[in-house]
Amino acid sequence: MTFAELVEQFLLLRLQVAYAGETSAPAWWPTSCLTADAALDFKHLFADAAPAVAWQLSSQAACQAHDKWLSGMDYHLFRLPEGLEEAIYHTGLQLPVAHAQQWLEEKEALWTATKSADPASGPQRLGSSADLLSGAALPALRACYGAAFQGGVQVFPYFTTV
Numbered sequence: 001m002t003f004a005e006l007v008e009q010f011l012l013l014r015l016q017v018a019y020a021g022e023t024s025a026p027a028w029w030p031t032s033c034l035t036a037d038a039a040l041d042f043k044h045l046f047a048d049a050a051p052a053v054a055w056q057l058s059s060q061a062a063c064q065a066h067d068k069w070l071s072g073m074d075y076h077l078f079r080l081p082e083g084l085e086e087a088i089y090h091t092g093l094q095l096p097v098a099h100a101q102q103w104l105e106e107k108e109a110l111w112t113a114t115k116s117a118d119p120a121s122g123p124q125r126l127g128s129s130a131d132l133l134s135g136a137a138l139p140a141l142r143a144c145y146g147a148a149f150q151g152g153v154q155v156f157p158y159f160t161t162v
Contacts, residue, residue, distance in 0.1 A: 001135045007087045009138050010080065011095070013145075014088070016109055017077060018058035020149045021065070028154055029061040051100035052093050066156050069123050074158040077141060081129050119144075119151035126157045 001009075021028035022035070032038055033054040042050035063078035070076060080088065095103075124144060131137040141157055148155035 006135050029065040031061040033058040069156040070158050076158045119147035119153050121153035123156045
């Protein structure tokens with residue numbers, strides 16, 4: 001997997017988790033940036049930048065929720081190693097509107113993922129920062145979040161520094 005593909009996969013997973021976290025019952029964070037109503041409001045305010053703004057606001061709320069549960073030294077989906085984080089941010093801002101809209105249509109994928117196991121709640125260590133940078137963390141993150149959203153529990157997967 002190339003670095004650009006890794007960045008896009010993390011960006012898509014962030015969008016899916018941010019959406020699921022907003023719409024789960026109870027919500028994991030108090031935003032509704034990725035709903036249809038918010039999309040109309042953002043479109044009026046930000047035009048073509050609306051998807052990037054919605055994704056960024058929701059991601060910031062998700063980051064704060066994760067940080068409450070985890071150490072400041074740990075990485076998680078919404079706070080990744082610096083170079084990866086910067087690439088995700090810039091890619092998200094430059095994402096073509098058509099591509100962003102396609103991803104928004106896929107935002108419910110975590111709800112329909114096959115549930116592999118009973119979910120545990122709270123913080124869960126899934127590996128190290130090396131797993132994040134190699135892309136090995138992506139399947140584990142998808143499975144962890146998917147099981148949690150389907151099981152109705154809050155989970156905060158994290159990765160330690162190498």
